[in-house]
Amino acid sequence: MKSLEELIDLGDPGIDLVREFLSTADVPCDELPPADxxxxxxxxxxxxxxxxxxAVIYDTGGIxxxxxxxxxxxxxxxxxxxxxxxxxxxxxxxxxLVADDAAGGFFAINGGALGGDKGSLYYWGPDCIxxxxxxxxxxxxxxxxxxxxxxxxYKELRWPTWRKDARVLASDRCYQFNPPLWSxxxxxxxxxxxxxxxxxxxxxxxxxxxxxxxxxx
Numbered sequence: 001m002k003s004l005e006e007l008i009d010l011g012d013p014g015i016d017l018v019r020e021f022l023s024t025a026d027v028p029c030d031e032l033p034p035a036d037x038x039x040x041x042x043x044x045x046x047x048x049x050x051x052x053x054x055a056v057i058y059d060t061g062g063i064x065x066x067x068x069x070x071x072x073x074x075x076x077x078x079x080x081x082x083x084x085x086x087x088x089x090x091x092x093x094x095x096x097l098v099a100d101d102a103a104g105g106f107f108a109i110n111g112g113a114l115g116g117d118k119g120s121l122y123y124w125g126p127d128c129i130x131x132x133x134x135x136x137x138x139x140x141x142x143x144x145x146x147x148x149x150x151x152x153x154y155k156e157l158r159w160p161t162w163r164k165d166a167r168v169l170a171s172d173r174c175y176q177f178n179p180p181l182w183s184x185x186x187x188x189x190x191x192x193x194x195x196x197x198x199x200x201x202x203x204x205x206x207x208x209x210x211x212x213x214x215x216x217x
Contacts, residue, residue, distance in 0.1 A: 004039050007048045007058075014048075014055030018142060022063070025146035030068075030079075032061035038075035041085040052139045053098070053109075057084055062171075065145050069154075069166040072099045072145065080171045082198070091202065095122070095131075098138065099145075102166045103157045104174040104201045109138055126157065127181035129209055157181075159188050174198050 022029045038058045047054035056063065061077030064070075076083035088097050094113020100106045104126040108114070114122045114131045121141045122131040136144065144150070159165075165175070177191035185191075 001043070002046060002048075004043055007042050007046070007054065009048050009050035012050050013059075014050050014052045015059040017139065018052050018055050018060075018063075021143050021146045026148040027066040027146060027150055029066075029146055030064040032063065032074065032077040032080055034059055034061050035075040035077065035083065037083070041075055041083060044085055052142055056142075064171065066150060067163055067167045068102065068169065068171055069162070070099060070101045070145060070150070071171050072142070073097070082172055098141075100174065100198060100202075101154075102162070102169055102174055103154070104176060104205075105157070106202060107141070124205070125181075126177060127186075129182050129205075157188060159193070169195055172198055174201050176201060 019031070022031055042049070042054060042058045045054075045057065047057065049055050049058050056072060056074045058075065060074040062074035062080035062082075063072040064080065065072065071080055073080070073082060073084035073087060076086070084096075084098060091097065092108065094111045095108040096111060097106060097108045098121075106124040108122050108124070108131070110118055110120050110122055110133075112118050115133060117133065117135075119137055121134045121136050121138065123134055124131045134141070169175070173195045175193050176196045177186055177188070177193055179185040179191055181188065181191065
């Protein structure tokens with residue numbers, strides 16, 4: 001294992017690229033200060049701060065995009081009380097959860113469990129049962145999150161008051177739809193919307209995916 005000193009790159013820090021994305025963003029972006037335990041996360045994951053992923057983990061507590069609609073996980077902060085390391089422990093296997101959104105969608109870096117394209121980003125949307133490839137890698141994901149392409153991506157998952165609702169929603173919670181959006185009866189327009197803990201939303205959907213896999217065997 002590399003030491004913390006070996007993982008911290010002062011010559012070519014990835015945070016410079018991350019902040020370049022944020023400074024030219026088309027949407028509101030809020031970089032949160034890092035937690036004291038940021039170094040522990042870097043050591044555990046063995047990623048260098050030269051990489052944008054390592055930079056977000058070590059140099060930020062996370063990043064809130066578009067009024068908190070999208071939450072990019074870092075080392076944790078009172079406004080984003082889930083560190084990337086803690087969030088993945090005992091939950092992700094063969095992928096790394098790196099972000100989630102107010103609609104109950106999750107983003108992950110594929111470690112091999114989601115397909116043959118290791119390192120690529122996948123999205124597990126509230127309107128889909130299975131993970132879907134985005135055909136981009138983490139640095140491209142960060143750049144994409146700060147552009148107006150975000151609005152097009154979420155066009156079918158946002159409701160008229162989404163902006164106001166996202167601002168008042170705690171970043172460890174997300175919205176749940178009933179009937180669910182992945183069902184034939186569900187829709188953003190007509191489904192009842194309530195907010196629940198992000199952990200509950202993820203675990204519930206993982207259970208449903210497990211049931212679908214079992215039914216197919």
